[in-house]
Amino acid sequence: MRPLRIALLGTEHVHTADHRAAVTACPDAELCHTLDEADAAVICSTTARHGEWLRIAATANLPVLVEKPLAASLAETTALTASVGSGAAVVAMFLRCAPALHRVRSVLATGALGEIVGARLSFGHPGLPDGMFEGTAAWMLDPARGGIGAFADLGIHLIDLLLWLRPDAPIAVRDARFRMPAGMAVDSSGVAVCDWGAVPVTLAAGWTTRPGGLRLRVDGTRDRLVLRDGLLAVGPDVERHAPQAAGDATRAFLAGLRGRSMWRPPTAADVLTCASVLEGVSVAARRA
Incomplete structure (x- = not known):
């Protein structure tokens, strides 16, 4: 079985290094550099760009782990929660x-x-x-x-x-x-x-x-x-x-992609x- 290929979308979030390390340490996952070759993605951008990246990932039919908060306001969050409800996106609540x-x-x-x-x-x-x-x-x-x-x-x-x-x-x-x-x-x-x-x-x-x-x-x-x-x-x-540890959510997300349940995400x-x-x-x- 080939490794899961994970794209990082944005690098501005303070937990970008944690997500990168978790993917690198996973024996059946690896980082990739383009969405065309990706099986899934982790959104590590500014919060203001979450909506943009979620739309791009949806177009590419990629499941995503997105850093919290999903959006900066209640109104913006309401507009983006469909991606969570559909199962296409998981918010990284690592606690x-x-x-x-x-x-x-x-x-x-x-x-x-x-x-x-x-x-x-x-x-x-x-x-x-x-x-x-x-x-x-x-x-x-x-x-x-x-x-x-x-x-x-x-x-x-x-x-x-x-x-x-x-x-x-x-x-x-x-x-x-x-x-x-x-x-x-x-x-x-x-x-x-x-x-x-x-x-x-x-x-x-x-x-x-x-x-x-x-x-x-x-x-x-x-x-x-x-x-x-x-x-x-x-x-x-x-x-x-x-x-x-922030990388715990990444590891749980990767396990879920392989059908292994490690947590109940929000x-x-x-x-x-x-x-x-x-x-x-x-x-x-x-x-x-």
Whole structure:
């Protein structure tokens, strides 16, 4: 069986290297340089060009993995979700692949914590002070090119995580605050307070957190769950898992092309809900 040939469409996204490395490391996949020879594609462009690349891939009848967000606004997301609903496109929500979070989902499903009474999730890195958004990634600070700011860039993962962990729990935005540095057109960090079903939840995300990483805490009436990257504590029991990695979504996408299921990617409804919640957070932050 010949290797799957994967084209990278755009190279401006900060996770381009992760996608390239995941394809290169896959024993039955390889990178190619033209759509004519490709079996599938990964869209790593500016967010503003996602629609263009999705149309090109659809014309070539190629399945695609597309970086998040699918689009920079709710209206634009609505216009593009047909590609997700048809199965032609998959959004790269890589936290759904993390082993520790699969374990968290299992714990919540069993009810081991009792009634869930509160949660806090945070996701961050020091990319802004460390120069991550200079050079080819400078577009992420520019709304005209699809830049959406730190909270939406990382917080979208947290919102999607809430949807995946408890699919029957709706998310409602109660309040939000953004940090807007002088001279920047987008936020550098933000915090949102939401209802997760009947559970109050705080979401924090930003590009100025050192050392950064993923943090999750869920409090129940019988026990507590705490996650720090791959280190998971459920009550007194501590487990070590591989930490989350952006290339996990690429590996899951490639496996799916070969008929091997490694994850449940976000549905079109999930993608729309994330965009709707992010719009609600933005409205709440502007109102504050």
